[in-house]
Amino acid sequence: MQERLERRSFIFTLALVTVAFALLLKPFFTAIFWACAVALIFHPLYRYLLNRFPRWPNLTALTTLILCIVVVVIPVLLVASSFISEVAALYHKVQSGEINLGAKVEQIRQAFPGINAALERFGLNFDGLKERLLGGLMAAGSLIAKNALALGQNTLNFFVSLGLMLYLTFFLIRDGNALVALLIRALPLGDEREKLLLAKFAEVTRATIKGNLVVAVTQGTLGGIIFWVLGLPAPLLWGVVMTVLSLLPAVGAAIIWFPAALYLYATGDTVKATVLMLYGVMVISLVDNILRPILVGRDTKLPDYIVLFSTVGGLLMFGISGFAIGPLLAALFMAFWEIFMREFIAEDTPLLPPRNSSPLELDEPQNPGDNPAS
Template sequence: MIFNPVKNKIRTRLGERNGLAALMTIVIICLIVFTPLAIILSSLAYELNLVYSKLQHNDTQFPTVVASLFAHLPGWARSFLADHNLDSAQQIQQQLSDAALKGGQYLAGSAFLIGKGTFGFTVSFGIMLYLLFFLLKDGPYLVLLILESLPLSSYVKQHLFAKFAAVARATVKGTVAVALAQGALGGFAFWIAGLDGSILWGALMAFLSLIPAVGSAIIWVPAAIYLFATGQLWQGAFIVGFFVIVIGLVDNILRPLLVGKDTRMPDYLILIATLGGMEIYGINGFVIGPLIAALFIACWNLLSGREHAGNTDEIDEEFIEEAKNSRNE
């Protein structure tokens, strides 16, 4: 749904050669999506190795941070940490280093499984591109077959399909745009504040931004505490101000504009649907949750008579023509 308009424009320029247009769209997707993703992943691997190396050689300000935090903790909190052997910076850092070392040993001992997983990922990736080609090429025809087989009136089918397409497109575009914006801005803010691993933290914030309300705060709040605890007051104040104001505006303005405008759903419903979808379906729930909610509202409006057929009684003629063209190739 996101790249089908791109394919249609390419097909028009190629003289209605639908198969070639779908193939060129696949190439564009690989260039603008997977190539940057591969570059980011390589940078993440480098920064993860850097963080691990610093933990191994104690090349961090971790003891200073923990000592400063412990000095401000209430007595019951210090007792709780002492009961779990976490009453000193050395103990905490040693446990982190041990965990990182065990993780590295596990990965080294599982080289065969990693290779097998890499092979499986490569095969799955190839199958995905193969299916994506045919979905781009024959997708409109398949959708038309599904619509024609549904025992509903033409208007109801068109209304539900339009709602499905609008919500899926808006949710993916809106969520991805917000995630990229928060990740890029967050990583930039960490770089300005002098924090190591800005690309790593930016990528984590982009992923966590899929969770409404909390999102990137899971990363930047501990970072701000770290900066204040190490005496870097202006950097800590900058992180707090930047994320509260700039990132807050991105999340509270950009997300409703991109998602709520097209879906015509209130913000609280988008929040509940997203959280519920991710709870049940995992990462895919950020699309499935709002999609189910929007289709439920659409069916409710149709059954309650709030939506009327008006002058529309047939499936859109332009869509039918596109479906026929995709079938003829």
């Protein structure tokens, strides 16, 4: 009795201390997550270098981290700073009246007179929709401009978080295998289950981050290039916006280039509009349709609709980091339920049906004689 009470008290205290420690680390959650993600992505490079220089693990891990900074961190910081500058400049031009968004919307209305009739069929009013759109754009521009100012004022906090992330990344790269072994030993889920879940975590994290970022950067770069070639304003700004929006499956960069093509049609630039429309459909969208299933869907083994909902939900819940956290949580959800079905229901049935099958097609016997139970 005494031993049972002591065990339960210890477990309760352990849970309490663990929750308190998790709350202590809550402000650094984003930095910790990205440190884990970067370590997972660059760990194969570390293993390759360590096989060539086995006597210098610290130097090998430091070299891997420096390559990560040069390849990823510095380019992202440069593009982000340029993006923030262009957004702030564009917002001030709109606010000062140098760019009249209302007049540009009216140009589209005059070029496509059928818009009013189409909206009225759905009970919508163009003027009301126009006011909402302009209000939303101004609010978004104001938010970005204020965040840019806040980022400038909180530069120290940003670089402290970045420094903590890189510092933790070094140790995760160097000691990753030992930490995983310690985690497997500590968790009370069963070694085989823990190995499977940690493998799923690593697999989905690599696939989601590498795949989504490759697709997003490719689409954003292609979009920015065509905007620059056609002489459209702020190609870097719209390229970065398309990169961010490309994190959303199915819609992505089309949110930018399609309205831009419609505006060019409305202003009479038919050639540019046609070029942009064809380029968007045949090049930018094709990148999404080809690369995303290969780099994301195949490795995560998640259907496109689950990837879409988990990505959008992750972005809404966790911010920009949600494009990786959302699909990761979805994959872990699927993995837990597959383990449950296999071990507790004693069914070797996949959680999702094959893509070519219909859930309404049941394997019913053709006649009573075919039923084994009859």
